[in-house]
Amino acid sequence: xxxxxxxxxxxxxxxxxxxxxxxxxxxxxxxxxxxxxxxxxxxxxxxxxxxxxxxxxxxxxxxxxxxxxxxxxxxxxxxxxxxxxxxxxxxxxxxxxxxxxxxxxxxxxxxxxxxxxxxxxxxxxxxxxxxxxxxxxxxxxxxxxxxxxxxxxxxxxxxxxxxxxxxxxxxxxxxxxxxxxxxxxxxxxxxxxxxxxxxxxxxxxxxxxxxxxxxxxxxxxxxxxxxxxxxxxxxxxxxxxxxxxxxxxxxxxxxxxxxxxxxxxxxxxxxxxxxxxxxx
Amino acid sequence: xxxxxxxxxxxxxxxxxxxxxxxxxxxxxxxxxxxxxxxxxxxxxxxxxxxxxxxxxxxxxxxxxxxxxxxxxxxxxxxxxxxxxxxxxxxxxxxxxxxxxxxxxxxxxxxxxxxxxxxxxxxxxxxxxxxxxxxxxxxxxxxxxxxxxxxxxxxxxxxxxxxxxxxxxxxxxxxxx
Numbered sequence: 001x002x003x004x005x006x007x008x009x010x011x012x013x014x015x016x017x018x019x020x021x022x023x024x025x026x027x028x029x030x031x032x033x034x035x036x037x038x039x040x041x042x043x044x045x046x047x048x049x050x051x052x053x054x055x056x057x058x059x060x061x062x063x064x065x066x067x068x069x070x071x072x073x074x075x076x077x078x079x080x081x082x083x084x085x086x087x088x089x090x091x092x093x094x095x096x097x098x099x100x101x102x103x104x105x106x107x108x109x110x111x112x113x114x115x116x117x118x119x120x121x122x123x124x125x126x127x128x129x130x131x132x133x134x135x136x137x138x139x140x141x142x143x144x145x146x147x148x149x150x151x152x153x154x155x156x157x158x159x160x161x162x163x164x165x166x167x168x169x170x171x172x173x174x175x176x177x178x179x180x181x182x183x184x185x186x187x188x189x190x191x192x193x194x195x196x197x198x199x200x201x202x203x204x205x206x207x208x209x210x211x212x213x214x215x216x217x218x219x220x221x222x223x224x225x226x227x228x229x230x231x232x233x234x235x236x237x238x239x240x241x242x243x244x245x246x247x248x249x250x251x252x253x254x255x256x257x258x259x260x261x262x263x264x265x266x267x268x269x270x271x272x273x274x275x276x277x278x279x280x
Numbered sequence: 281x282x283x284x285x286x287x288x289x290x291x292x293x294x295x296x297x298x299x300x301x302x303x304x305x306x307x308x309x310x311x312x313x314x315x316x317x318x319x320x321x322x323x324x325x326x327x328x329x330x331x332x333x334x335x336x337x338x339x340x341x342x343x344x345x346x347x348x349x350x351x352x353x354x355x356x357x358x359x360x361x362x363x364x365x366x367x368x369x370x371x372x373x374x375x376x377x378x379x380x381x382x383x384x385x386x387x388x389x390x391x392x393x394x395x396x397x398x399x400x401x402x403x404x405x406x407x408x409x410x411x412x413x414x415x416x417x418x419x420x421x422x423x424x425x426x427x428x429x430x431x432x433x434x435x436x437x438x439x440x441x442x443x444x445x446x447x448x449x450x451x452x453x454x455x456x457x
Contacts, residue, residue: 009403014434038443040401045349046393048368049386050375052295054394057451104450154351155362164355190314190350197409198385198416199346202318231434235425266432268425 001125003074004066004113005033006084008227009041010077015227017263021248022076022118024257029130031121033074036065042083045194057101059087064105066113076118078152078226084115085158117152117159119225119247123169131176136256138178141278144245145182145219146170147210149229150190164188170223170247177254184217186210193228196236207236214242220274223247234268243271253280288333296369302359303327309353309363319343320382323353323363330366335373344370345383388415398452401442405435 011019026033039062048055062084066073075081091098091109098109122131148167156164165188174181192199192206210233214222221243224230233244244267252260253275264271289301309323316322320342321329329338338344347367354362374381381387389412396408409426413419429435442448 009405012440013403013405013436014429016434038401040442040448041397041403043397044393044403046390047397048349049345049371049390050394051455051457052368052372053455054451054457057454058397058448061447061451104454105447150348150350150352154355155364156355188352190348190352192314192348194348195315195346195386197412197422198389199318199383200422202315202346205317206314266434268428 001030002032002034002071003116003121004069004071005035006039006062006066006073006075006080006115007035008075008077008080009044010227014231015076017249017266018076018227018230018246020259021246021252021263024259025248025251025255028134028252028255028257029122029126031126034069034071036062036073039065042080044079044083048083055083056087056090056097057104059084060091060101061105063088063091063109063113063115064101064107067107067110068113070112072114072116072121074116074118074121076225076227078117078149079228081115081117082151082154082158088115089158117225119148119152119169119173122247122251123173128172128176131173131251135176135178135254137254137280139174139250139254139278139280140178140180142179142221142250142280143182143219144174144179144221144223144250145184145214145217146174146187147222147224147229147233148187149224149226150188152226153188170225173247174223174250177250179250179254181223182217182219184213184219186213191229191232193226193232196228196232200236203232203236204238207233208238208240211237211240211242215240221245221271223250237269241269241273243267243269243274245271288335289330292330292366292369295373296362296365298361298363298366299359300327300330300361300366303331303361304359306358308356308358309361312352312356314350314352315346315348319346323347326363326366326370327361338370339374339377339379340382341370342382343367344374345381345386385416385418388412391415394457398449398457400439401445401448402440404439406430406437407439409435 043058
């Protein structure tokens with residue numbers, strides 16, 4: 001299986017352990033990732049807040065770069081994924097704008113190289129046995145809640161997710177790893193990450209609510225597939241020690257892949273005591 | 281030429297693509313908004329103010345700047361109105377008309393972020409955060425966490441510059457930035 005790979009800016013910065021665990025897990029699963037040559041930032045939350053046009057043209061450049069290979073583009077970051085889907089929709093529907101972009105970026109849009117989020121690829125492109133057959137250390141005793149956040153599933157007319165209010169794809173993968181995911185009703189509630197630096201007062205309220213809800217559900221960790229959610233939940237919880245894992249870190253743990261100690265040491269809320277107590 | 285778009289709500293509809301005039305004020309948007317507690321006007325009130333043509337009030341409101349574009353309102357709206365693009369239009373309009381952003385630090389971060397992309401083609405957190413701190417006049421908040429991020433290797437010291445930066449700059453020039 002081959003995919004074009006758009007890591008996004010977070011992977012070489014605050015999400016470095018996300019990137020490393022993706023590399024390790026994809027290699028173990030036989031998923032070949034071909035990094036998009038000379039990719040640029042999608043503009044994330046900032047571009048659309050200040051300049052609508054820029055929020056469309058920045059991801060359009062990456063769509064132009066991804067197209068020639070004809071491969072789907074795997075994206076680990078929900079913000080990159082959602083912004084790129086949005087630009088793709090405009091390329092499809094707005095002929096005048098598409099022609100302008102084609103001239104400026106030197107390509108002819110043909111709809112190839114679809115943006116795909118990592119969770120979608122792991123959960124929908126692989127047969128279930130591909131995961132279960134690689135599990136060497138079932139994650140027994142790990143009781144995660146699946147946290148999808150906002151941008152991965154919404155707006156549903158762009159993302160086409162299974163259920164924008166209560167998706168279950170991550171739970172399925174966690175069960176395949178031998179974990180015991182628990183139900184909660186906050187899986188698609190926003191953590192407010194884009195206000196993490198400039199209105200941390202607002203964000204501490206949101207993160208506190210999520211962590212309290214996870215505790216109330218009986219969870220011992222939160223699992224995410226978003227670099228922004230991870231750093232926000234990991235650093236902005238107050239007076240609690242709820243470990244926040246990337247899904248790919250847990251896959252690496254269950255597959256017994258090397259290098260994972262180093263991923264976990266990058267966290268602010270130390271997950272090692274929990275793993276140790278469970279013999280993982 | 282005759283002016284065919286006369287009301288503020290029509291301008292908002294045209295620019296956002298969202299049918300705000302179909303709102304019947306069920307307030308689902310307000311009820312599901314995660315940041316409503318910090319806003320001066322709640323999402324449903326923002327829609328009502330648009331319908332009333334209260335442009336000056338809206339361009340000075342904190343609500344558009346605090347909206348996190350989580351799209352909860354748009355997903356649940358029975359009339360299919362997404363407020364995230366509407367809030368974006370209000371922010372863009374405030375900037376175009378020279379109204380000072382009602383949440384200065386929120387604006388400062390967005391601006392520093394897009395400046396960083398113009399400089400490198402990708403975001404370089406360290407220099408972006410330094411620009412933000414100068415813009416926000418907020419040097420010391422989270423400095424300890426920043427240092428820990430650098431020590432943990434989660435904020436690269438040196439930026440990565442893309443090869444075809446000229447193409448990204450052309451995208452910026454096109455928007456007049």
